[in-house]
Amino acid sequence: MKPQSMLFTIYGEYVRHYGSEIWIGSLTKLMGEFGLSEPAVRAAISRMLRQGWLESRKVGNRSFYSVSERGKKRLEEAAARIYKVESSAWDGKWCMVSYNIPEERRALRDQLRKELGYMGFGMLTTSTWISPNNLREAIQELTETQEITEYVEVFAAEHVGLRDPKQLVQKCWNIDEINAKYKEFIDSYQAEYEELEERIREKKEVPDSLCFVNKTKLVHQYRKFLFIDPDLPQELLPELWLGKEADKLFQNYYQLLNPGAVRFFETVYEAAPV
Template sequence: MERGPLPPRALIVTVLGLYVREFGGWISVSALIRLMAAAGVDEQAVRSSLSRLKRRGIVEAERRGGVAGYALSEYARQVLEVGDRRIFAEREEHTHDWAVVVFSVPESERRKRHALRARLSWLGFGTVSSGVWIAPGRLADDARDVLLADGLDPYVDLFRAEYLAFGDPAAKIAEWWDLAALEQLYADFRDAHEPARRHWAAQEQVPPGAEAFSDYVRALTSWRRLPYLDPGLPTDLLPDSWVGTTAAQTFFALHGTLAGPAHDFVTAQAGAARPG
C-alpha cells in the first residue's frame, strides 16, 4: 500500500473526515497548515490540495469571524457518514445473502455509466457481468444511500438475493473480485504499519503529540480505502490464511492506541482556532 509517500491530498481528507465535523464542519487554513506540518506536509502542498478539493466539491471556502477557512460540503458530509460505517467497523461474520445491482444506462449518457461503475467499485461491489454487480447484503443500505445522493438511482434496480445454484460460491467470488490484488494491498498495509504498532505497543503510555498524530493519520489514510475494496466477504469463501485478517489487527491496534492521543493533539493545535 505505502510503497511511496502518501499524497498530501489524501492525508488532508483523512484529517478533515476525522476532526472537522467536530469543529462545526469548518477549520481555519492556518490551523490546518499547522496540523499538516505535523504530518510532514508543507504549506504549499496544503494550499494546492485545498484548491483541488474545492474544485471537486469536497470543501467550500468560508470566512468565520474574519478568519479564512474551509467548510465541508454537504456532499462530503454524506460520504464521510458512509465512510464511518465502513472504515471503523471491525469485521463480523456475514451470512450468505447478497445485494445485487442491475443497471442499464443509455449510450447517450455514457458518463453516467462510468460514474455508476466507479461508485459501485468504491462501495466494494464485484462484477458478475457488465450490468450486474454484487456485494454482501449488508451493503444494500449504503448502496441505496450513495446512489440516491449521486442521482444515479433512475438507472438502477437494487435487489437482495441468495445464491442457489449452479456453481461453487468460493470459485465465483474469485471471478467477481480480484482477491489476489486485494490481498497484496493488505500485505502492503501490514508491512508499512506493523512497525508503528510494535513501537507504540512497547510504550507504557502514549502522550498527545505530533508523532502519535502523524502515525495515526498515516495509518488511517492507508487503511480507509481497503474496507471499500474489500466488501467483507464471508470468511468461509475466502482463501486460507487471508492476510486481510492480520492487516485489520494491525489497524485496529493502532486505532485503539493512537486515536485518543491524536485527538488531544488536534484539539490543542486547532481547537483554539475555532471562532466563538
C-alpha cells in the same frame, strides 16, 4: 501522499469530531507535519470546494472550512467501515445491481462503476454487479443523487449454481491481490507498533506530534482498503485471509497513538468564534 487525500483523512479523523470546521491556518500547520506546503494545501482545498466536499466562510479576515453535507455522509460511511463491528452470519442473499445507461451519459456510467466498487460490489458482468451485503438503500440513494434511477435495477438474489460461492467470489474480486495488500500493511506497521509498545512499557517519552503523524498515516493507509476490500462475510473468505490480522494490528496501534494524537491536534486546532 496526495494533499487532497490527506485532507480527507484529517477531516474524517479529527475535524468532524470538532464541529467539522477549522481555520485554514490550523489546517496548513497540521498538513505541514507531513511536509506539505501551504500552496499545495490551498490548491487541494480549492479542488475539494469545487467538488462539493467542503464549504467555506469568512470571519473577519480569516477563512474557515467545513465539511459539506455530502462530505459528512462520505466520512461517516468510511468511519463505519474502518471501525466496523463483527457482522452477523451471512443470510446467503446477494444484492445484485444491473444497469443500462445510454452511451451519451457515459460519464455517469463510469462514475456509477466507481461508486459500486467503493461500496464493495464486484463485477459479475460488464453491467451486473453483486455484493453479499444488503446495500439496497445505499444504491437507491446513489441513483437518485445521480438521477439515473430509471436505468438501474436492484435485486435480492439467491445463487443456485453452477459454481461454489467461493468460486463466485474469486470471479468477481481479486482476493489474492487484496490479501497481498494486507500483507504489505502488516509488514509495514508490525515492527513500528511493537517498538512504540516497548517505549510506552518502559515509560519513555513519546512526543504528541509523533503520535499525530503516525496515527494519521496509519489511518490514511488503512483507509485505502475501503476501495479494494468488499467486506465479505466469514463464510465467503478464503482459509488464508490476512484482513483479520491487519484489522487487529490497526486497532491496537491506533489505541496506542490516539491519546497523544488528539492532544497535538487540540493544540493546533482553531474553530471560528461563535
